[in-house]
Amino acid sequence: MASSEPIVPSSSVSPRGSANHAATRTAAGRLRVAVPSVAERVADELRLQLAEGALLPGTRLTESTIAEDLGVSRNTVREAFVELASERLVVRHPNRGVFVASLEAGDVHDVYTVRRAIEVSALRAGGSPEDVAAVRAAVEEGKRAAAASDDEALGTANQHFHGAIVAMAGSPRLNSIMGQVLAEMRLFFHKATVDAQFYQHYLPDNEAICLALEAGELDRAADLLQAYLDRSEDNLSEVHGEAGTD
């Protein structure tokens, strides 16, 4: 279930972990590489497993089990849980444990409400040529994935597309919110095992939105995106009907 690889090194220091995680700045401006704390690494590992579908919605996450699996203390796992719960990836039931979050009917609508607000706003404001290029890149990435019939890649390409749209705003907070929302959606897709055709359907929309964006017709692009999201929500709600019957 969980990875067999322990989170903490057996002894001594870790040689050179991928340290692109975070960095703090001293008063003098000296850059200090922030080694992610163990708790953060636990959260990262769980986030990864959630994204990969290794942990499906509804699954119970027992503190002691995860602590052993990852070779860390129960308290540390707890800290990770607090973080994941604040991201809504996990739900805490007092005295009962934490469970992988599961999007109910209302949640799907809610998530789309957030997406509409954020994505449309970002699109309407436009972005630098580089930002637009990133959107275009995501569109092409999707086309390639479709050509190769790689469903997995198609899904991530689609997420890149919407991520790139939000990134146009250049707002760390919006990016982080969007990141969380996309993580929630990934959770849902794994639960519902959404049809691979699902994304195919939206490739032309992405193209159209991107074209409008490149042409500087921001309002039209925004309207297209809005319609896209409305339609997407409807489709997903149907899918949900047969999925969320527990």
Next chain:
Amino acid sequence: MASSEPIVPSSSVSPRGSANHAATRTAAGRLRVAVPSVAERVADELRLQLAEGALLPGTRLTESTIAEDLGVSRNTVREAFVELASERLVVRHPNRGVFVASLEAGDVHDVYTVRRAIEVSALRAGGSPEDVAAVRAAVEEGKRAAAASDDEALGTANQHFHGAIVAMAGSPRLNSIMGQVLAEMRLFFHKATVDAQFYQHYLPDNEAICLALEAGELDRAADLLQAYLDRSEDNLSEVHGEAGTD
């Protein structure tokens, strides 16, 4: 500094805490009152002190001190810190401690970017008559506060106004995001000790936006709000110039 009142009851159960906090629902649908965990109560207490300005931006929060002050364990304080950090109310410097967050120049702009996205979107979508009534109520609340020259009340009325706008969307996630954003702004105001006149200035705007909303002219209301937020950000950025020099 911190409240002298301990967070945990000296013994036995708490008689009847204000239990409007959260409630979980069993499979059968039975309602279970969720007694907030100690960690959550610590987080609540800290949030309160942050909102009241008892803890100013930049202040260091020492784990052991807070643990003693609130009569809880250091580990519990840590859990609360994780939560507050995820809300950006507090910043964690690895191995150095946690500090009350402080909005820098870029943060002010970023916060307003989020507000523009969320508030304008909610306003453009409109809401039920009750939702609109809540917005109107906040406007009147502001007028009363202005008449009474109650700066404190004027500020909260303004937050109610913007909160009511977002609430129109009926989205728990948007509400929670807005709540966090407003909490961040409160933090900033305490740091900058913004002029009391500040809000006075915007009373007519609130009235105008509300009127447009009540008239069903959603797009116009949205445009007004957008302009309002742009102007507000400019004002605040000026104020910031003399405040964030550290």
Next chain:
DNA sequence: ATCGAAGGATTGTTGAACAATCCGTAAATT
């Protein structure tokens, strides 16, 4: 079949311990 009483398991919370890290100060060096 319904209800209630153990029993076991898990969570919530604490307290203590220890290594790692940081910061300020004093000593040593240039």
Next chain:
DNA sequence: AATTTACGGATTGTTCAACAATCCTTCGAT
């Protein structure tokens, strides 16, 4: 005198062990 080095105290990061409180299941009684 200025800079570097070394040291010591303080605080964080993390673990461990314990215990009460709570939940879920099973078993037994009605």
